[in-house]
Amino acid sequence: MKEQLKRELNKTYLILSSGDAKYEESYEIEMLVKNKLETILPLHVLRMDGIAELYYEVSSKQTLKDCAERVKINAQTIRCLFETIDYMIGEMKDYLLEMECIVLRLDHIYTKDGKFYFCYCPWERKDVLNSFRGMLEEILGELDYHDTEGVELAYHLYQCACKGNFHISEILKMHEKHEKKEALVLQTEEQAVDAEVPEKEETVKKRPGILRRIIEFFLKKEEAPSLEIEENFPHEELYQEFFAEQNTGAGYTEVLEPVDTGTVLLENMPVGHWKLRPLLPGFEEFLVEGDSFLIGKKRDSVDGYIGRDTISRIHSRLFIHQERLFITDANSTNGTFVNGVLIEPGMDVEIFPGDRILFADVGYECYNSL
Numbered sequence: 001m002k003e004q005l006k007r008e009l010n011k012t013y014l015i016l017s018s019g020d021a022k023y024e025e026s027y028e029i030e031m032l033v034k035n036k037l038e039t040i041l042p043l044h045v046l047r048m049d050g051i052a053e054l055y056y057e058v059s060s061k062q063t064l065k066d067c068a069e070r071v072k073i074n075a076q077t078i079r080c081l082f083e084t085i086d087y088m089i090g091e092m093k094d095y096l097l098e099m100e101c102i103v104l105r106l107d108h109i110y111t112k113d114g115k116f117y118f119c120y121c122p123w124e125r126k127d128v129l130n131s132f133r134g135m136l137e138e139i140l141g142e143l144d145y146h147d148t149e150g151v152e153l154a155y156h157l158y159q160c161a162c163k164g165n166f167h168i169s170e171i172l173k174m175h176e177k178h179e180k181k182e183a184l185v186l187q188t189e190e191q192a193v194d195a196e197v198p199e200k201e202e203t204v205k206k207r208p209g210i211l212r213r214i215i216e217f218f219l220k221k222e223e224a225p226s227l228e229i230e231e232n233f234p235h236e237e238l239y240q241e242f243f244a245e246q247n248t249g250a251g252y253t254e255v256l257e258p259v260d261t262g263t264v265l266l267e268n269m270p271v272g273h274w275k276l277r278p279l280l281p282g283f284e285e286f287l288v289e290g291d292s293f294l295i296g297k298k299r300d301s302v303d304g305y306i307g308r309d310t311i312s313r314i315h316s317r318l319f320i321h322q323e324r325l326f327i328t329d330a331n332s333t334n335g336t337f338v339n340g341v342l343i344e345p346g347m348d349v350e351i352f353p354g355d356r357i358l359f360a361d362v363g364y365e366c367y368n369s370l
Helices: 027-034 064-070 075-094 128-141 148-163 168-195 198-203 210-219 236-248
Strands: 002-008 011-017 043-048 051-057 110-112 115-117 273-278 293-296 316-321 324-329 336-338 349-351 356-359 362-369
Touching: 027 043, 064 110, 075 115, 075 148, 075 168, 128 148, 148 168, 273 316, 324 336
Parallel strands: none
Antiparallel strands: 002 011, 011 051, 043 051, 110 115, 273 362, 293 316, 316 324, 324 349, 336 356, 356 362
């Protein structure tokens, strides 16, 4: 498919050309030209020497990709986008059109005043689920990872697309119902905390803090430093300061990041299955499979379940690209660490055999089994 943007007088057009592709005349283009669909960009057609060009008017509209480069995609945008797609599926049926011809790419989805518009290209037919999966992979890269609801909704939609179970309206309703339930539970817990007697709070013994367990995990000391903090993620400055102090101490093992020197040992060795081995009893080993492997405590929405309070509902995402393993933190509350380094939410970090990963305070070691 060939494409270009063209401005004529006071209007701007996205032009999709059939080019070398064989295109036979059909009712689809006439249906689109003669009927104004709410979810399809208005268009007209030019035909010359067996080549068809679709002129989609995009005046004063912006692509979703351009918008995401300025403002990251949040839950509201995702919900509005997929509600529009759900409505569009009904329109396609009413006008005897095919969803396979909708171009589901962020640079071909236009938006204006909170509404979304799509391109219909009859010579660009693709499997619907693969198109949804590709679009959601783009969305995952443009997410606002500080918006927990948006992260969970995007990963849930992506997981459903990978599994082939993709009923948009049902997913949105289920997610909305779940969010209301979570909000009610949170409100109930807050009310219960407010109702507690202040004197009792002083008698509650704190559990070992996450920072202490992280230190024990990476430094492997018999006696961890005496640090007692609350059961939430410590400030990154405190974490880095402690490791800096330990850099010259006995028993410290410096973690070196891999450096690309142009020569990689064993680069021609066969690659097997990527696995995560737990370093503490009571946790299961994970075999990383598929295009996306989610880690978290929301049992019905993740592939690797870790039932622990410090783990977020959707904590991290692992994925394999060209036989290499990568990890992304999904803006988890207590963070994801690779070899003692806290990774930024939304950033893809490559994992190598022997690397140690901390999901909050739960440790795993990565290895590759042939």
